[in-house]
Amino acid sequence: MSELDYEIGGRRLLSAMDLSVGAGESVAVMGPSGSGKSTLLSLVLGLIRPLSGQILVAGKDITALRGSKLNRWRQQHIGMVFQFGELLPELTPVENVALPALLAKGNRSQAFKRAEELLLSLGVPVGTTTTGDLSGGERQRTAVARALMSHPSLLLADEPTGALDEQARDQVADVLFNVPRQNGCGLLVVTHDALVAERADRVLQLSHGKLVDAVSQGMV
Template identity: 50%
Template structure:
């Protein structure tokens, strides 16, 4: 599903990541750990086509996203990859269902299909879909809405950037369980960035980005 080969990411003269090399099979989960500023989010941004690597390659479902033209890459990734952000990045003034529907509409689904799919996903995730504003949801409910929004386009790959980082212990465990259940329940592969070693240890594979002072971060597989 996802292959990252000898990836190097640099900003100006500063190399952030070097030698990133791993494979994420279809229907599997992987976790990436590392200190803040070590380059974890830069890796996700490169997979999303938001950052152009200095060298190396990223292949999603057999297609090199690095070699695609911008318009083709944007269209391909919109239908193949979705993102769960740490703080949800939801619109508080909308109902939960409306927040989820937006992603489907942007991906080209009809309003009818988007509404039905959003209602079903939110029901599956035990979140009230309508009759409440998103700002009135608990932290755990907000993250479940964010997961529903990521899943509504039926992506083959879900990226999660610190999906439990802003939650207390009760909601952290709940959302962690949910993210790790995505491959089995919905068939998507999951790549998540996390500071939580216990959560990372539960993924099918785990990697660590080690920041080296004065050098680029080092990529390591965790046994």
């Protein structure tokens, strides 16, 4: 993204912001509540639009896309991991992970096969256990698997370990920050947790609408 401006209610949240996340790279963004971290992810997802600037995902400026074209580009190129997983507890992990492909009218057998492969690679059981019976860490790893179903160019994560205990946090963080190297995608994580952020290739601080290098500023 380049020269990105965004405001809401007369308050400027982002100002002439520049950020790039390359293939195979991980970037963590930290900042206090209300600084605009989740807004940044919503902009990258195309859920809201900036006042000005470009947001390039897989070479396409998503600010120029509308309706079905935007939805299709998002489905094909962006994966999202939420703080609480946003999974359906009554479904099995495999069903949860395969669901996006099924909703996109993908091949059922191929969708379930890829879902199983992803879950096994992330250490999640693939039996008949419902997702609601998994541990918190297993549910979040299931959410990571679901986000990877479409071979995304960019993986986004919004406080992905915020609801986990210390052991589960470390397990999920290990999985998440291995994804760029193993899958060749970019990873953009927003988090309050410095122990999670420091695993990234770059750590940035969002303050007063600007991103600064958190390491050089002594913030992590």
